Amino acid sequence: MKTIERILLGFLLITFTFTSVAQEKEEYKPVYITITTGHWNSDPDTDYTDWLKTEQEYFNKVTKKNDLIIGSGYYTHYFTPDNSEILFVSVYQNWEDLENASGITDRLIEEGWPDKDKREAFFKKQSSYYSAMHSDEIYQTTKFRKPLKTESKKPLIYYVKRNKLGEGGKGFNEYFENITMKNSFLRGYYTHRHRWGANSRDMIEVFVFDKLSDIEGSFDETQKLVEAYWPDKDKRKAFFKSYSKIFSGHGDYIYQNVPELAK
Template sequence: MKKINQLLSILILAVLLFSSTTVIAQDEAPKMPEFVTVTTNHWNMDKKDFKMLEWKAAAKEYLEKVTMKNEYILNTSVYLHNMTEDNTELLNVQTFASWEDIGKFGKRNAELEKQAWPDETKRIAFLKHLGSYYSNEHSDEIYASINGAKYMAEKATKDMVLYVRKSHFAFPEDGTMEEFNKLRMEANAAVVQKNQYVKAYYPNVHAWGSDKTEFLEAYYLDSLGDLEKMFDRDDELLKEAFPENEANILKEKAWAKYFTGVHGDYLYTYIHDLSK
């Protein structure tokens, strides 16, 4: 157990150091956030006057008056259930430049709320109205961004499909960060970056939350139909980059040892006009 915890600590530390180096070295590339927070909310199924358009209007108003003006939040986005185990869930994802900014954004939100709705009665009424769409149940996870992202070429002008693959680290005793990153980035360059159906891709590892083994990969697609096309294209690119031979068989075995072999798949709808 001690060796597993040590390898995890080394992984996260190396990831953060590598991420920081990448940001500094590539001035013209989009700056990668250090941390990603994921809040899983749930619809209030007991709300009798539930109107999706009214919820979206209220959420957009809050986005424009508060979130867009909060300098501690780099990006924010909202995702609705598409194909997951719980049809009531919706995700709110925010990215931050540092751990300190995670501690600052809540206070700043409160300040901006008072500026947006100086009348306390109206402010309380608005927040109560928006909050009435959600149940009291929610969960929070914090992930660390790692290198290998494929950035969106331009800001989305329509809703998109988000495919999330959640794998789990196995922490092999003979594993090294050097080997892991070399194998990962080689496959990333040969497959993810070249797959035309993947409009954006963001890899993350667990930083704070319920499961320290998580390796989370987020793929953005134009449509649900592109999911199968993405998988087919992945297979083609893998065969082109890694033809079957002894050297590549060894690479595949080396890569597989870093994971348990168990993973989960999730599909969400990315709401393009509720993003910063």
């Protein structure tokens, strides 16, 4: 029986180089991210009492032991258009590891539940929490990032900005170094570029905060940083005239993670 993580694997990689990263002099080796957007089971009779316990069992027996999965997490709806959403994310060092991880997962599953009947019962229970509807995407990271450093056992807030690439513009690196990286409210920041999915123009920014109110605080601080870095109004206006052409628009989503299921 396929589990959610196993569904993530086996897709074709579309090789595409994010221009602003390719132009960087410093060598950067990206990693690959698989994201399944799942949905909770809408059946009112579904028993979610043991959901976390069930997923922790899978996490401890499979995900945690699979060395080819270098990072993973579960992210639940906070403010998104669909409150049934739950994201299942896995990170791999390279494409080869992404492909080979499924074989290790299969082995770990048989080792974790050697009894066939008990194994089938477990995955039947795990699957009961979710609907059959889901979507799968694969991304490649870019070098624009601020690694999250926290020992918090509480859920963090993930503000996801799904940008659509425009037809030009410049200044992303300058803005990143002088504004994004200097924002004291920001605990972590990640960017990744479409590799496989519905829209090849996707370029995602993920902003990590301790709490929801920090998002508003970060907006205020961003404005102060912008005015301090570009004190001349005309130069500031000229910069953002070009910068605004990098993206043609974006959508906003807010999730929170499940600390017990984070690798």
